[in-house]
Amino acid sequence: MSTSTSRADDFLVSALTTISAETEDPDFFLKERFATASYRVDEVPLESLTAWQVNDRLVHSSGRFFTVEGLSVRTNFGPTPQWSQPIIVQPDIGILGILVKKINGVYHFLMQVKMEPGNTSLVQYAATVQATQSNYQRIHGGRPTPYLEYFLKGTRRRILVDRLLSEHASWYLHKRNRNMVVEIPPDDEVPESDDFTWLTLGQLRRQLALGNVNMNARTVLACISYAVAGDLRVNRLTAADEFHAQAIASHNLERSDVDLAAAMTWLIDQKEVFTLDVRRIGLPDMSEWIFDGGSIRHRDGRYFRIIGLSVEATSREVGTWSQPMLEPVPGNLVAFICQRQSGVLRILTQAMVQPGTTDRLELAPTIQIAPGFCRDSRDLPPLVEYLTSPISRVRLDSVQSEDGGRFHRADTKHLVLEIPEDHHIEAPDNYRWMTLGLLGRLMRSGYYVNVEARSLMACLL
Amino acid sequence: MSTSTSRADDFLVSALTTISAETEDPDFFLKERFATASYRVDEVPLESLTAWQVNDRLVHSSGRFFTVEGLSVRTNFGPTPQWSQPIIVQPDIGILGILVKKINGVYHFLMQVKMEPGNTSLVQYAATVQATQSNYQRIHGGRPTPYLEYFLKGTRRRILVDRLLSEHASWYLHKRNRNMVVEIPPDDEVPESDDFTWLTLGQLRRQLALGNVNMNARTVLACISYAVAGDLRVNRLTAADEFHAQAIASHNLERSDVDLAAAMTWLIDQKEVFTLDVRRIGLPDMSEWIFDGGSIRHRDGRYFRIIGLSVEATSREVGTWSQPMLEPVPGNLVAFICQRQSGVLRILTQAMVQPGTTDRLELAPTIQIAPGFCRDSRDLPPLVEYLTSPISRVRLDSVQSEDGGRFHRADTKHLVLEIPEDHHIEAPDNYRWMTLGLLGRLMRSGYYVNVEARSLMACLL
Numbered sequence: 001m002s003t004s005t006s007r008a009d010d011f012l013v014s015a016l017t018t019i020s021a022e023t024e025d026p027d028f029f030l031k032e033r034f035a036t037a038s039y040r041v042d043e044v045p046l047e048s049l050t051a052w053q054v055n056d057r058l059v060h061s062s063g064r065f066f067t068v069e070g071l072s073v074r075t076n077f078g079p080t081p082q083w084s085q086p087i088i089v090q091p092d093i094g095i096l097g098i099l100v101k102k103i104n105g106v107y108h109f110l111m112q113v114k115m116e117p118g119n120t121s122l123v124q125y126a127a128t129v130q131a132t133q134s135n136y137q138r139i140h141g142g143r144p145t146p147y148l149e150y151f152l153k154g155t156r157r158r159i160l161v162d163r164l165l166s167e168h169a170s171w172y173l174h175k176r177n178r179n180m181v182v183e184i185p186p187d188d189e190v191p192e193s194d195d196f197t198w199l200t201l202g203q204l205r206r207q208l209a210l211g212n213v214n215m216n217a218r219t220v221l222a223c224i225s226y227a228v229a230g231d232l233r234v235n236r237l238t239a240a241d242e243f244h245a246q247a248i249a250s251h252n253l254e255r256s257d258v259d260l261a262a263a264m265t266w267l268i269d270q271k272e273v274f275t276l277d278v279r280r281i282g283l284p285d286m287s288e289w290i291f292d293g294g295s296i297r298h299r300d301g302r303y304f305r306i307i308g309l310s311v312e313a314t315s316r317e318v319g320t321w322s323q324p325m326l327e328p329v330p331g332n333l334v335a336f337i338c339q340r341q342s343g344v345l346r347i348l349t350q351a352m353v354q355p356g357t358t359d360r361l362e363l364a365p366t367i368q369i370a371p372g373f374c375r376d377s378r379d380l381p382p383l384v385e386y387l388t389s390p391i392s393r394v395r396l397d398s399v400q401s402e403d404g405g406r407f408h409r410a411d412t413k414h415l416v417l418e419i420p421e422d423h424h425i426e427a428p429d430n431y432r433w434m435t436l437g438l439l440g441r442l443m444r445s446g447y448y449v450n451v452e453a454r455s456l457m458a459c460l461l
Numbered sequence: 462m463s464t465s466t467s468r469a470d471d472f473l474v475s476a477l478t479t480i481s482a483e484t485e486d487p488d489f490f491l492k493e494r495f496a497t498a499s500y501r502v503d504e505v506p507l508e509s510l511t512a513w514q515v516n517d518r519l520v521h522s523s524g525r526f527f528t529v530e531g532l533s534v535r536t537n538f539g540p541t542p543q544w545s546q547p548i549i550v551q552p553d554i555g556i557l558g559i560l561v562k563k564i565n566g567v568y569h570f571l572m573q574v575k576m577e578p579g580n581t582s583l584v585q586y587a588a589t590v591q592a593t594q595s596n597y598q599r600i601h602g603g604r605p606t607p608y609l610e611y612f613l614k615g616t617r618r619r620i621l622v623d624r625l626l627s628e629h630a631s632w633y634l635h636k637r638n639r640n641m642v643v644e645i646p647p648d649d650e651v652p653e654s655d656d657f658t659w660l661t662l663g664q665l666r667r668q669l670a671l672g673n674v675n676m677n678a679r680t681v682l683a684c685i686s687y688a689v690a691g692d693l694r695v696n697r698l699t700a701a702d703e704f705h706a707q708a709i710a711s712h713n714l715e716r717s718d719v720d721l722a723a724a725m726t727w728l729i730d731q732k733e734v735f736t737l738d739v740r741r742i743g744l745p746d747m748s749e750w751i752f753d754g755g756s757i758r759h760r761d762g763r764y765f766r767i768i769g770l771s772v773e774a775t776s777r778e779v780g781t782w783s784q785p786m787l788e789p790v791p792g793n794l795v796a797f798i799c800q801r802q803s804g805v806l807r808i809l810t811q812a813m814v815q816p817g818t819t820d821r822l823e824l825a826p827t828i829q830i831a832p833g834f835c836r837d838s839r840d841l842p843p844l845v846e847y848l849t850s851p852i853s854r855v856r857l858d859s860v861q862s863e864d865g866g867r868f869h870r871a872d873t874k875h876l877v878l879e880i881p882e883d884h885h886i887e888a889p890d891n892y893r894w895m896t897l898g899l900l901g902r903l904m905r906s907g908y909y910v911n912v913e914a915r916s917l918m919a920c921l922l
Contacts, residue, residue, distance in 0.1 A: 093733050133733070153730040162726045164820075178729055265623045268639055269614040272554050272594070280740050359625075359819060359908075446907035447820075 008227030116404025255437030329372030469688030577865025716898030790833030
């Protein structure tokens with residue numbers, strides 16, 4: 001317990017360190033890599049993807065990577081009781097891992113500059129390792145994954161974080177990845193690689209605010225929790241601002257065993273109320289969807305399209321490849337509504353059913369909108385009126401990308417709004433206020449916080 | 462934390478109390494109810510079940526209760542890489558709840574004598590409440606469920622245990638139930654009902670050893686953990702015997718946050734190694750299965766049969782009904798191998814994939830055999846040679862029934878074997894030694910310990 005507290009303190013020190021003598025300017029490092037990387041991305045018809053076949057489902061000739069299948073969904077959550085949609089099935093557990101090392105006494109994170117074909121801003125900071133099993137077992141015959149050996153079993157891993165956590169449950173069926181942070185002793189030499197650099201959490205906070213950190217790195221970073229112990233005092237002078245100081249304090253509040261048990265009971269109550277029944281079906285058995293050889297799309301242009309993408313790049317394991325991608329209807333938005341209540345910063349979360357959720361529902365942002373899933377304004381979720389809050393209440397407003405290895409131009413607006421303490425927010429029964437500390441404890445137990453909420457949590461580090 | 466420790470101590474006091482002035486003799490109480498209950502159970506053809514239809518799946522005319530469907534399974538766990546089988550789909554979350562109350566300072570559990578049509582010994586001790594949502598919402602128009610109000614949300618529940626836990630994953634798809642223990646203040650009056658009686662944990666231990674406690678009560682009881690704090694000393698004089706004293710001590714050992722994190726990492730390592738891909742299919746699409754109107758059965762008599770049962774009874778919500786049941790090939794066996802290692806009693810558990818598991822695998826007994834799933838001796842799992850251990854190593858040997866509301870004559874032999882400390886046991890990589898305390902912590906987090914292992918844990922209370 002004391003060990004994890006001291007590590008949590010170490011993370012906090014790193015978060016409050018915004019300049020490091022060790023690293024090149026992170027903005028410049030990224031810009032430089034962007035300039036030297038060469039790539040070209042083109043949409044191509046699905047039927048032209050040489051290694052992929054479409055019949056009952058869309059499948060790679062190796063049988064690996066992932067498939068796109070149909071899913072029939074029934075639920076009493078939300079405005080639509082029944083629909084069918086394509087969904088990505090990828091049962092492999094990928095590794096998302098970040099190496100950390102104390103340099104001059106401060107945790108630095110080994111971040112990789114990575115190109116993902118689907119991203120709007122093509123080059124971003126990624127985790128040290130971001131590899132599907134198909135990837136690192138080199139099914140495609142590509143180059144070995146650097147630093148992978150630090151995260152595999154059978155090695156002497158000094159594990160700070162190790163969680164199996166869900167991915168986008170509107171697009172993936174039961175997908176989860178392994179989120180890891182592994183520490184290297186200060187005196188261990190780590191081989192240097194191009195495109196890799198050591199950043200403090202404080203430096204990463206700035207890159208997060210700029211939208212320069214990819215989805216896979218954000219979900220790992222969201223696992224970090226802070227302690228405030230010993231002689232470390234956080235106030236307006238050490239934290240970036242008053243709200244940041246409140247967020248740091250929130251990591252340490254209402255996270256006892258009793259708080260956790262009460263939250264679990266509330267979540268089970270929600271799982272009794274809401275239903276979810278899904279069934280994998282053939283692509284041709286989906287009602288309302290069209291496949292004409294070029295793409296798979298909804299007849300009214302709703303939800304998303306499955307398209308082909310041809311990619312030429314130098315900064316990835318394989319120089320040239322083509323693959324299917326999911327391209328959502330633009331305009332995704334996630335927002336946390338926060339409030340200081342008797343001195344405690346809490347976040348209003350909701351229990352949300354999504355078709356691909358492993359256990360029916362998880363905690364989601366206060367507001368989570370995918371325009372493709374809304375037919376019109378009647379389908380909008382509760383509390384959307386807060387999206388027009390005055391600028392004085394906006395604590396974060398940035399555009400973040402989803403995983404550019406599967407999703408094409410999937411940008412999500414991230415908002416954090418702080419509502420004044422004297423304002424009462426009327427929310428349905430499946431909404432609940434929680435501290436960041438409580439959300440952190442739930443994340444340690446299993447599939448309780450969805451990836452959209454975790455992405456916002458990373459931005460609050 | 463202190464609250465839960467003191468409750469754990471209260472549970473221990475109850476476990477060490479084997480006679481209560483409050484209760485009739487539990488053997489006699491059960492025998493008396495058995496004598497007055499009247500019931501008649503007959504196998505009938507599936508197609509004669511008036512409210513059930515078989516087409517693509519077996520379904521009730523209300524669309525509620527449960528369905529029996531086909532499941533196509535692929536896994537790299539065990540000897541068979543691919544098969545199809547019928548599976549029960551019941552997405553409702555049932556409540557398994559026990560009321561406890563301090564009587565003369567000792568926790569007593571309100572147990573119900575219940576008849577289940579599938580059980581070989583038809584009358585058993587059950588939890589206070591054992592109700593599916595279809596049950597307690599009275600889809601079948603039956604009588605209300607007594608004591609249900611103590612377990613529903615919106616009431617002032619004093620919750621000691623509240624866990625969503627998995628059910629039999631070879632027979633159910635993704636099934637889970639809510640396991641609850643709710644305390645009533647000592648001075649609150651609880652209305653008395655026929656067929657209900659207050660028992661201490663010590664009295665329940667005896668009934669467990671006799672096979673008189675049903676599956677649903679066992680999974681709730683398995684959630685109980687002991688603390689040994691304050692002036693309570695457990696030794697050979699207070700505990701039933703030396704092994705019981707060791708088991709009680711094991712509840713309190715190697716259960717820290719660090720131990721839990723290491724166990725979680727080991728479990729994720731296993732989830733990377735083993736695969737599971739399941740797909741719900743139509744009953745007619747199963748290879749190797751026969752449906753001729755009477756039953757659904759494997760062409761070689763393997764696995765189990767789905768049969769119809771007609772029941773007349775007085776001690777259940779509805780006097781007369783008929784329903785489908787799953788009848789396994791007889792001979793199921795579960796066993797824990799235990800060992801005292803440097804003074805710590807540990808249990809050898811295995812990470813096991815079952816087709817209906819929510820998250821690929823859970824911890825299972827050291828040995829778990831369903832003869833229907835074995836073609837011949839080559840299919841037997843590791844360590845079966847220990848089943849012939851001399852009687853001096855046998856700490857428990859009893860026959861326990863599975864849920865008699867779904868399973869017909871599903872009796873499982875339960876064995877606990879203690880292997881001498883100087884004996885080295887060679888087990889594959891997916892086996893790991895754990896204390897009862899660590900298993901208890903894992904059970905608090907989610908779907909980590911399967912129902913077969915929990916049933917054995919209840920017998921070790």
